[in-house]
Amino acid sequence: MRRERILVWETFDVNDPLTQAAGDLYEKTLAPEERIPWIWIEKAVEGRRRRKRHFHNEWTKHLLLAALESELEYQPRLAGYAYGAYLPGFGGYLCYLGVADWARRLGVGTRLMEQFIRQMAVDAGELGEPLPFVLWESRRPELADPEPAWQLWTARMRLFHRVGGWWIEGVNLLTPNFAADDEGEEDADPVPLQVFLRPVDEPATAFDSERLRQIVARLQQTVYRRGPGDELFDQTLPPGCQPRLRPALNAIPARAVMVTQ
Template sequence: MGRSERIFCFEAFDVTDPLVQSAERLYEQTQHPDERIPWGWIARSIKGRATWRPGTWGKHLLVATPEEHANDPAHLAGFAYGAHLPGYGGYVSYIGVADAARRRGVGTRLFGQMFKVLAADAGAADEPLPFVVWESHKPGPGSTEADWKLWEARVRLFDRVGGLWVDGLELQTPNYASENGPPVSLQLFVKPIDTLVVGFDEEKVKDIAAGLLERVYRARPGDPMYDATLPPGCHPRLRPAKDAARRREPEKKLALV
């Protein structure tokens, strides 16, 4: 794919479309099994678009292709899956870019188009879109250098699209690879849309995390995932996305006595 080619980004409506089948393969290649819902759930949401009405979850599968190969599944550049949650905001669940399409602005294009379709859903329901939220897995101790490089590239993308990192909070989510496996710990990112950044104080950020847990993961106070995400003394705040790329916080120097 040449650098001069435009990227088409559009919604898929037919589960039998070869581009959707290609998106399924890319989904399995780019998303960690622990974080991956069954593809059948996504396929059902595609079928449901024909009967969608404002006021219900608006789920979208977007596909990205180079202009000259817009209908060729072999040239699928990327995909994004997200939803508008009425009375809450927008949620980008998954985004993946094909290896051959990296460094072409595909991720930025997918995020930008997803923001637009989520805003359209909010507008259809005659409500604002205060923010769009998404999660991502940060490498931990024992991770490879390749894992860290991939994380740093993701964070640069999040920064480019206007995402802010929620510092001081780790979202605990279900382990989809193992029903009895430990929860998956994810970093949270927020892009303000119709609410000014100054409106996202500590309590607002907590509300965003709580709303995501309750509405997406069906976890409420008293649930181990909920309580581990929002323990007493939790003080989350928004910081530039690029700050999430730090492998560890700078060590504080002890004052000499």
């Protein structure tokens, strides 16, 4: 079987129909409590268009788009997108990823993640920094959730495994509920996320428990602005919590393996 060639590029144009299609896909594939307003991502694209060089004191954000090469000239359709940033002095942070229904299982998710990791290495290189890792988060379904939710989780874990990602076992990253924030609800339950790490310039063995604690703490501080003394920070890293790297496929509990086979 001949595999379709998948092109991935960074968009600098918020008015491009494929960038707009990424906005639609973003809203369709992510629950409101897990996403920031799309307009913030458009602002990041605008910022990149105006200024291509970046500095040590700011994130460099990228919106990558994917399409099948065979369709690009005549009938371009968006196959998927990835959005994330290089965090100077820390690492790469992939915020969001989505593949259109019609384009799933063609390798689009893999291409987008691999290209994002390469982009992070370029960003780190431009600042003269090493790239120890690229990180991302994902919300695991509850055990009682229906089968499609577990099938999607399995798809994600296979994708993460395929791109060399490891699961940080032993940590529930508690993050603010964006949907409730929008409604002005202050007591909404936080959103618990699992964290994944793809080592780049350092081997997986370099990420021992203490290092992983530091990385998760820095993630809370840098991305969510939560520090020690804040409830979400303290509950994410309670005393005695011993995170460790495990293969991403180990994040699929036995129940999900049974229902998705």
